Amino acid sequence: MTDWSREFRARFDGAPQLFWAPGRVNLIGDHIDYCGGPVLPMPIQFGTSVAVRLTDSGLVRAKSMNDSEPIEFRIGAPVALPHGSWGRFVEGATSVLAHEGVRIGGADILVGGDIPGSGLSSSASLTVGLIYAFSHAANRPHAPLQLALSAQRVEHEFVGVQCGLMDQAVIALAQPGAALLFDCSNHRHRPIVLNDTAVRFVVVDTGRARQLVDSAYNARFAETRAAAGSLGVEHRLFATLDVGEFESRCTRILDPVVQRRARHVVSESARVARVAAALEARDWPMLGRALSQSHASLRDDYEVSCTELDALAEALESQPGCYGARMTGAGFGGSVVALVDAECVDSVLRSASATYRQRFGSTPRAFVAESLGGVRSVDG
């Protein structure tokens, strides 16, 4: 276990306050949060640690255990760090907070993450963690939903991704032992308790780095906006159309590609409700089927999967004891989530990994997801 206070003191003066924000795995509801759909993510036991000490130096100095590039910028000066630099998240967090009236006179920060693999929202974990840390250290803590919205603003304005609110919401709002059913059209939410010992959600990383994800993501955002425009529906509420309503009007969307994108949005939205119900009814076969259908929809209609994700989902699903599997998150690489009988976790992973290794030459990393809750202060 990293001693964050000690690591901080080795790099800066003084004692820090410590915070932790989880990553997340989305159980179902991908690429619909920016269209007002319901989503069902759960936090994971891996995340980002933030050690911070506020100063009055007028400077923010930040170091990361995962990146050799130290960051330094002057509070209130125009944003200076290049796109792609992790420091954009830090600059973004301080700027958004300043707009919201939480002014920081300077800070020393050390961050470090242990999220294994991609597609598990390391960026939202960092952003929510930073805003939570700064606002708590300044004694001006945000309410959880406001925290999620402020973190989303950092992505929109400083990172350049038109993301929805799913990742930030689960990291800000999740409770231990539970997933979060979050309705992106009205921000209503409730925990879905995950206490059945008969099954596990297993997360497996393809090891394929996500490519062009930001530009493809923004392109999908634009396509769904075009679809909503053709149907005369507000984009931010597009996913609230029911499947019947959509099918009766879908020929108004002339571009067949845009029509498929829209079909994913409305069908995925309906699957989220089915999965939430199946989880509460402990109907694992129904839940598994919805996961598989979601993967097919993301692969065929939304086209955000890739060969490695398809192969891994298929390898997992074809094992006895696996109810269903799907890619999770934005796609184009990253991880798969599978619902597996608790007693079969080892055998499912062993066989699926062997199949994957035979084809791609690498062994995928895996873990059983556990919800420890959302962002919080931790003791030194």
Ligand code: GLA
């Ligand atoms: C990324 C975004 C989220 C969401 C997912 C896909 O994680 O940050 O807002 O759109 O992709 O479901």
